Amino acid sequence: MFDKILIANRGEVAVRIIRAAHELGVKTVVVYSEADRDSLAVKLSDEAVCIGPAPSAKSYLVIPNIIGAAQITGAQAIHPGYGFLSESAEFARACADNDITFIGPSPEAIEQLGDKANAKATMARFGVPTVPGSDGAVATAEDAARFAAEVGYPVLIKASAGGGGKGMRVAESAEELEKMFVAAKTEAANAFGNDEVYLEKYLSHPRHVEVQVLADSCGNAMHLCERDCSIQRRHQKLLEEAPSPALDEQTRQAMGEAALRAVRGVGYVNAGTIEFLLDTDGRFYFMEMNTRVQVEHPVSEMITGSDIIKEQLRIAAGEPISIAHRAPLSPGCHAIEFRINAEDPAKGFMPCPGTITRFDVPGGPGVRVDTHIRAGYKVPPTYDSLLAKLIVWGDTRAEAVARGKRALSEFVIEGVATTIPFHQAVLENEVFLSGEVYTDFIETQMNGGTL
Numbered sequence: 001m002f003d004k005i006l007i008a009n010r011g012e013v014a015v016r017i018i019r020a021a022h023e024l025g026v027k028t029v030v031v032y033s034e035a036d037r038d039s040l041a042v043k044l045s046d047e048a049v050c051i052g053p054a055p056s057a058k059s060y061l062v063i064p065n066i067i068g069a070a071q072i073t074g075a076q077a078i079h080p081g082y083g084f085l086s087e088s089a090e091f092a093r094a095c096a097d098n099d100i101t102f103i104g105p106s107p108e109a110i111e112q113l114g115d116k117a118n119a120k121a122t123m124a125r126f127g128v129p130t131v132p133g134s135d136g137a138v139a140t141a142e143d144a145a146r147f148a149a150e151v152g153y154p155v156l157i158k159a160s161a162g163g164g165g166k167g168m169r170v171a172e173s174a175e176e177l178e179k180m181f182v183a184a185k186t187e188a189a190n191a192f193g194n195d196e197v198y199l200e201k202y203l204s205h206p207r208h209v210e211v212q213v214l215a216d217s218c219g220n221a222m223h224l225c226e227r228d229c230s231i232q233r234r235h236q237k238l239l240e241e242a243p244s245p246a247l248d249e250q251t252r253q254a255m256g257e258a259a260l261r262a263v264r265g266v267g268y269v270n271a272g273t274i275e276f277l278l279d280t281d282g283r284f285y286f287m288e289m290n291t292r293v294q295v296e297h298p299v300s301e302m303i304t305g306s307d308i309i310k311e312q313l314r315i316a317a318g319e320p321i322s323i324a325h326r327a328p329l330s331p332g333c334h335a336i337e338f339r340i341n342a343e344d345p346a347k348g349f350m351p352c353p354g355t356i357t358r359f360d361v362p363g364g365p366g367v368r369v370d371t372h373i374r375a376g377y378k379v380p381p382t383y384d385s386l387l388a389k390l391i392v393w394g395d396t397r398a399e400a401v402a403r404g405k406r407a408l409s410e411f412v413i414e415g416v417a418t419t420i421p422f423h424q425a426v427l428e429n430e431v432f433l434s435g436e437v438y439t440d441f442i443e444t445q446m447n448g449g450t451l
């Protein structure tokens with residue numbers, strides 16, 4: 001195991017990684033921007049290095065500064081967390097070039113899977129079903145129109161380099177497609193520095209179900225069951241649960257096996273997530289693979305009794321996955337994660353930076369809170385608005401829901417508006433309680449989420 005690792009991230013995930021490292025007896029260095037000088041991560045870490053001013057383009061995204069911080073402090077490995085440089089092949093390569101272990105997959109794997117059009121073609125080769133779509137990138141509006149005519153409208157235009165639900169457009173007709181195609185390319189170029197787009201059949205009423213995988217360099221590959229992330233607003237996840245209320249044992253197994261074929265096929269090592277769309281007939285289609293740890297990883301940890309971040313460290317250090325002997329895993333309980341964001345559900349989820357004047361976290365059985373916030377904390381306008389993740393679990397979905405209601409009512413945050421009332425409304429919704437949730441749930445059942 002490493003003696004010391006560097007964490008190239010901030011917020012709750014930096015704290016989460018520090019905790020895992022310390023439990024393994026590994027010392028930590030956290031990098032931080034001037035806006036995060038007083039953060040919990042800086043306080044909990046053994047060492048901390050300031051790498052620049054608040055804007056992430058001048059701090060958390062500056063590869064030479066981060067590599068330099070690792071060299072000065074003698075960190076042997078870097079954990080990138082999620083977001084920022086976590087899916088940058090360039091960063092993974094810079095680590096390797098400087099004899100620092102990147103706690104994640106190889107730069108080649110990031111490259112191969114990071115291009116979403118490419119990744120689909122790769123998965124199809126390994127017999128993983130994919131969403132019907134164009135063969136790779138689509139160059140012209142005419143090609144796009146031809147494809148759409150073949151599969152039928154509506155179609156979805158997606159950016160090859162896209163992520164975080166950004167850069168997607170639904171075209172309902174040929175006229176719309178023609179207009180949107182150029183706009184989508186321009187938007188992709190601006191947002192991701194790559195104007196490649198591809199097309200997919202737009203599935204009506206799907207669920208988003210994803211499989212957490214782990215693979216080590218000793219030949220072990222396993223999955224940690226699935227997560228259902230259908231509760232989304234504008235393609236951004238707000239509430240995730242595991243297992244999916246929609247899967248029977250047979251589909252769960254088939255999906256897990258498809259995920260493992262993908263992992264073994266590409267020779268993937270470390271933690272990753274294979275995202276699928278599940279249609280109303282129970283068929284599933286590969287959408288993309290995330291080559292990093294995800295925000296919603298705790299629900300998988302709770303239902304499988306595992307620690308994904310610790311496994312990531314073990315795998316990167318060349319050790320076997322510690323729970324490999326327990327595969328195949330099946331869900332041991334039901335877990336739900338609520339993303340508590342500094343956003344106002346009454347005002348279209350407008351971000352609400354400001355000072356937190358009161359922060360009382362819930363506790364008791366079946367409750368976990370992953371957060372970097374304390375009373376007095378100033379939420380900076382610079383970064384994402386995630387304040388805390390509330391994770392609850394119980395023997396059954398009904399027990400997890402009851403715990404969720406109880407814990408949300410104990411959670412007191414004052415000073416900024418939060419998504420707590422939104423989650424409370426979800427837990428009162430009959431359709432949610434019946435488990436019949438689809439990616440259009442918030443739109444169709446909750447008036448877009450506006451309370």
Ligand code: ADP
Pocket residue numbers: 131156162163164165166200201202203204206208232235275277287288439
């Ligand atoms: P990102 O990487 O930006 O998160 P994804 O490809 O994971 O983008 O898609 C995000 C969400 O968009 C999915 O969870 C789903 O709700 C919706 N989506 C993506 N592709 C399709 C599709 N072909 N049909 C219907 N919905 C889709």
